[in-house]
Amino acid sequence: MVDPSEIKAMIVRLANESGFVRVGIAPADTPAGGERFGRFLALDYHGQMSWLAKEPQRRCDVRSLLGEPDDGVCVICLAASYAPSGDDAGAGHIARYARGRDYHRVLGKRCRKIVAELSDAVGGNFRARICVDTAPILERELAAAAGLGWIGRNGCLIDAKFGSYLLLAEIVVNLSLPVDGPVKNRCGSCRACLEACPSGAIQDDGMVDSRRCVSYLTIEHRQSIPESLRRPCGQRVFGCDICQEVCPYNRDVPAGDAEIRGPDFGELSRAAALASATPAEIIRWEWSDWDRATRGSSARRAKYEMFLRNAAIALGNAPDPADRSALERLARHESPIVAEAATWAIKQMI
Ligand code: B12
Ligand code: SF4
Ligand code: SF4
Secondary structure, three states, X not given: XXXXXXXXXXXXXXXXXXXXXXXXXXXXXXXXXXXXXXXXHHOOOOOOOHHHHOOHHHHOOHHHHHOOOOOOOEEEEEEEEOOOOOXXXXXXXXXXXHOOOOHHHHHHHHHHHHHHHHHHHHOOOOOEEEEOOOOOOOHHHHHHXXXXXXXXXXXXXXXXXXXXXXXXXXXXXXXOOOOOOOOOOOOOOOOHHHHHOOOOOEOOOXXXXXXXXXXXXXXXXXXXXXXXXXXXXXOOOEOOOHHXXXXXXXXXXXXXXXXXXXXXXXXXXXXHHHHHOOHHHHOOOOHHHHHHHHOOOHHHHOOHHHHHHHHHHHHHOOOOHHHHHHHHHHOOOOOHHHHHHHHHHHHOOO
8 A cells, every 4th residue: 555645745746747736635525615505506596507406415525426435535636727828819708718728628638647647556446536527516615625725706716826717627536645724715805806797796705696697698508698688798709707807816827828728829720710709700600610710629618609699799789880781691590599689789789
């Protein structure tokens, strides 16, 4: 049996070598979020994301992920940064996390490498389950318990050095390793995110009402966006970074992973095209243009019709007569959701 401290040191080394900026170990029975999560669901803050409400007690206990109950289970929590480099290329219509390669794939691959090396070192009955947004668990909660950062008022996990442009991954393992503890919440009296949120989605207790969140509306909401929430969508076509952009902890952070942050990653011309696409261009996209622009990107979660809907709303928020004929064409789109958004955008020109 290898010494648990040695295994932990090995995990830290492997994580750093794989490009993760933070790593820590959380106990499997991390409990603190259960009550908040219950409140989130009871208030319907999950909107149409019914998958989030499925088996809520499972989401609060990762032990079942390894198949059979096991006492010696802990969670390796990892964070990769996608913080922009100083010049921050991109037009701001696509959320930063989706401007490069799909993080599910990038982080998943890195985790598989860590698991393979761990398995060689530990041997025996070693079992592991990798999660990158792919399992019903509270990733921020676990990351906070592992000391990767604190959960800010904007709901995001923040590290004092790397800020909150972090994507999380976990490896649940049947090992008893020395666990880490939480770090102090350093939001203090700051309320910048709460005040900057265009739709009032951030509640006083730091919980985000998804139904009002532009990220939810542009990515997860599959129907018409309620009229009262169209102005707050501004020029955003996929996701929203406002509550992170105003956060003082995201000022002067080291540039993140070029592979994930995207546009200036030379080979990825597809990503550059996506990051710089304007709503005026997007409403003119055929399905094949959307397919090419989003291939290999996490932006693909919003389907073609949603890109059209969101871009039409962005144009309604900044009307330009030059887009009128393209919007009129879209107003005849076979999807009633797209057609309605385009008709609304045309009305904003009057
Ligand atoms: C559903 C979801 C969304 C929904 C709902 C967001 C929400 N606030 O819940 C929508 C579509 C709106 C969304 C948006 C975004 N998301 Co999202 N999302 C998720 C997902 C899949 C589940 C989150 C969830 O369970 N929500 C329910 C709430 C109640 O749970 P929770 O947010 O985890 O909060 C718990 C803890 O944080 C804790 N908690 C919160 N505050 C406090 C305070 C204290 C003191 C304590 C003790 C605990 C505590 O209690 C909560 C309940 O247990 C996770 C991946 C995952 N499986 O965890 C990614 C995830 C949270 N999203 C992520 C990202 C990047 C985003 C966006 C930035 C994307 C964008 N640019 O558009 C925005 C940010 C919006 C925001 N301000 O929260 C990252 C966050 C990384 C980070 N640094 O925090 C995650 C972790 C994905 C990943 N693998 O990296 N997302
Ligand atoms: S992502 Fe945008 S809309 Fe959602 S809470 Fe943050 S600022 Fe508000
Ligand atoms: S903007 Fe201020 S309150 Fe909001 S998460 Fe950042 S430090 Fe916390």
